[in-house]
Each structure stands twice: as structure tokens, then as C-alpha cells.
Amino acid sequence: MVSGFSGAGKGTLMKQLVRSYDNYALSVSMTTRSPRPGEEDGREYFFVSREEFERRIEEGGLIEYASYCGNYYGTPKEYVRKQLEKGRDVILEIEIQGALKIKEQFPTALLLFVMPPSVSELKKRLEGRGTESPEVIKRRLSRAGEEADGIENYDFIVINDKLEECVEQMHGLIAAAHKTPQRNSSFIREIRQELQAFAKQ
Amino acid sequence: MVSGFSGAGKGTLMKQLVRSYDNYALSVSMTTRSPRPGEEDGREYFFVSREEFERRIEEGGLIEYASYCGNYYGTPKEYVRKQLEKGRDVILEIEIQGALKIKEQFPTALLLFVMPPSVSELKKRLEGRGTESPEVIKRRLSRAGEEADGIENYDFIVINDKLEECVEQMHGLIAAAHKTPQRNSSFIREIRQELQAFAKQ
Numbered sequence A, B: 001m002v003s004g005f006s007g008a009g010k011g012t013l014m015k016q017l018v019r020s021y022d023n024y025a026l027s028v029s030m031t032t033r034s035p036r037p038g039e040e041d042g043r044e045y046f047f048v049s050r051e052e053f054e055r056r057i058e059e060g061g062l063i064e065y066a067s068y069c070g071n072y073y074g075t076p077k078e079y080v081r082k083q084l085e086k087g088r089d090v091i092l093e094i095e096i097q098g099a100l101k102i103k104e105q106f107p108t109a110l111l112l113f114v115m116p117p118s119v120s121e122l123k124k125r126l127e128g129r130g131t132e133s134p135e136v137i138k139r140r141l142s143r144a145g146e147e148a149d150g151i152e153n154y155d156f157i158v159i160n161d162k163l164e165e166c167v168e169q170m171h172g173l174i175a176a177a178h179k180t181p182q183r184n185s186s187f188i189r190e191i192r193q194e195l196q197a198f199a200k201q
Helices: A010-020 A050-059 A077-085 A096-105 A119-128 A134-153 A163-177 A181-200 B010-020 B050-059 B077-085 B096-105 B119-128 B134-153 B163-177 B181-200
Strands: A002-004 A024-026 A029-031 A045-047 A062-068 A071-076 A089-091 A112-115 A156-159 B002-004 B024-026 B029-031 B045-047 B062-068 B071-076 B089-091 B112-115 B156-159
Touching: A002 A010, A010 A024, A010 A089, A010 A163, A029 A050, A050 A062, A050 A071, A062 A077, A062 A096, A071 A077, A077 A089, A096 A134, A112 A163, A112 B181, A119 A134, A119 B181, A134 B181, A156 A163, A156 B181, A163 B163, A181 B112, A181 B119, A181 B134, A181 B156, B002 B010, B010 B024, B010 B089, B010 B163, B029 B050, B050 B062, B050 B071, B062 B077, B062 B096, B071 B077, B077 B089, B096 B134, B112 B163, B119 B134, B156 B163
Parallel strands: A002 A112, A024 A089, A029 A045, A112 A156, B002 B112, B024 B089, B029 B045, B112 B156
Antiparallel strands: A029 A071, A062 A071, B029 B071, B062 B071
């Protein structure tokens, strides 16, 4: 799960990660909002009706969901499960509250927080988009301070300075996470059983 | 801190790690036992008298120490501190109880547990040394089962299959550990303060 300040470069980073290594899949969210021009069903989002979305909620088919501006947004369980079965790590962009909810259900999920190298760099990137008014940028930077409140709950922070280096670093962090005892419990169990069997000989 | 079953290859791994990358230093233990032929003061151990060792204990100059077969063994704080000041990561071979004691004093210390790829491989390596009787090997394997009891407290497990790959992996795990929020608290604090300052503008 990847969180971080808006403008920190999460999106670009995640796309590049999936492009650079073949063991990742981007999670595709489900939404009730209408597709915008250029958006494709199953690529940007799975676009469904309100009825369909609520049916999914009832069936427990969503890992998490939230309502925003009158529309539902959520993470379909089925898609994630299929990718995991293929042996892929599923990358999910999500804000901190959603991330912590998922972590409760999936304790081996990894939490990465993308940060800019500095606040002035963050400001520069938000301005560089050219889509935001100075007012909005100021509000975003203020909100970023609050968003940073949950960082301590994250496994790793990723400082997005140079894209390529950062993608490599992210890959290294995910590889490291695969080496925790918690994520190798069956290997550890096997070694233990073998050792016990030996002791009984 | 590196722990693991005897025969898992900790020693070789650590020496190769320090040789391959220049950001590491091996911690040198202090002991009251006599140097063996070929051992050098300050390389294998710092060799000191019983009086000197007990003076260090009183002064709080040891990170941890233990008594084994009538001799003291311990980790001098001063040496570790100097290496850390030089910006190096200090590598320390230590059994699990000592490691957990150190972790209490230094919460950002990293715990790595070296494992063989399989029990049969561990047995082969212990036999390959040619110095141990079948009786001793059997006892070691039995004890390994008990040593494995603390693995859950470790940050990462390292499976020592191929030396070079394993050294690289160890380097990656240590690099990853440097990216936890806990080990970047001052960077996070700075970013937060800057953001708050911006919000007040």
C-alpha cells in the first residue's frame, strides 16, 4: 500500500515500478462515478452502478471502501486475490485511514509512505502541475502536515528525489519486507519440525 | 546484530559483508580468556584482565556482557560508538538473549537471523567442518530447534544459500532498515515543522 502527500509523486512511481519489474500488479479500484473521457473500464477503474457497488459491499467483496463526493470508491477483493495467486505483489494507492483498515485484515500488507525530499520541492511540484490555484496549493500543503500524522504506522518511508533511484529503492524495500519472520512463517515452521524430528532420532 | 544457528555461516557472511561494502564495521568483543595462537588483540578480541573487565562493567562501558566457561565476554560501548560516529553500521554477532538485551538499550538496532536453506544442508555444513563428532553434531542440531524459538523477535531472516547473493541480500535488508520512520524521525520532524510553518503563513 502506497500513501503519501499529493504531489510527492506516488502515481508516477507506482506506474514505473510495475513497468520496471514483472512481479507487481497495480490494484484497480471500483467506483460508481462516471468514466471521464479517455478512461477505460478495468484500467483506471472498474465502473459500476450504485446497485452493483452496494451488492459488492453486502457480499463482502470489497477489501475497503469509502464514499467521497456522493460516489463510492473501493478495492475489489477478487482482483487482488487473483494477482496474489499469480505470485504478484499488488500495489495499492490509498490514504492512511484506508491503509490501516486493510492492515487489520491483512497483517502482512506492507505500508509505504512517499515523501518529497523537501517541502519546497513539494510546493514546486504542485505548482508545476499548473492545474492548481495558489489557494488550493496552500490548502494542500497545510493538509499535508496533518496527513503526515500517521507516518509512524508505516513500515518504510520512500523519499522521491530521482524517479529511477526511487523505483529501485521501493523494489528493494518490498523485497526486504518478504524477509520478515512473519512473512516466512511456513518456512520457519518446516525448519523447526525438521530439527525436532532430528532431536528425536 | 546477527544471530543464527551455528553452521548457518554467520561468520563468513559478516566478514564478506564488511569486505564488499565500506559502510560497515565489525564489532570487536572484549574477553578475559587468553588469546589463542594467531589471535591478535583488537582483531579477534580485545584481550583484557579480569580486573580490567570488571572495571568496564562498573563504568557501564559494555553494551552487554556474559560469562561463559569461567571467562567474561562483552561488547565495548566505546568501539561501537566511534564506528557509528564515522557513519558506519556496526555488525555484531550475538546470540538471541544478548541481542534482545541490546535492542532494549538501542531500539533502532536491527536484528538479522541467519538460517541455512534446509536442515540437511545445516547438518552437511556441520559435518564438513570435520572438527565435530557425530554426537556433538546431533546435540547442536537439537539445540538449534530451541534457538529458533526467538526468531519471531527478529526483523529479518537471511537464508544463507549462496554466499555472494546472501551478502547482497543482507546489504539490502540493512539499507531497507534505514528507511523506517523510526530511523528517520528527525527528517520527518523537519518536514512537519516546515509544513506547519507554511500553514501559518
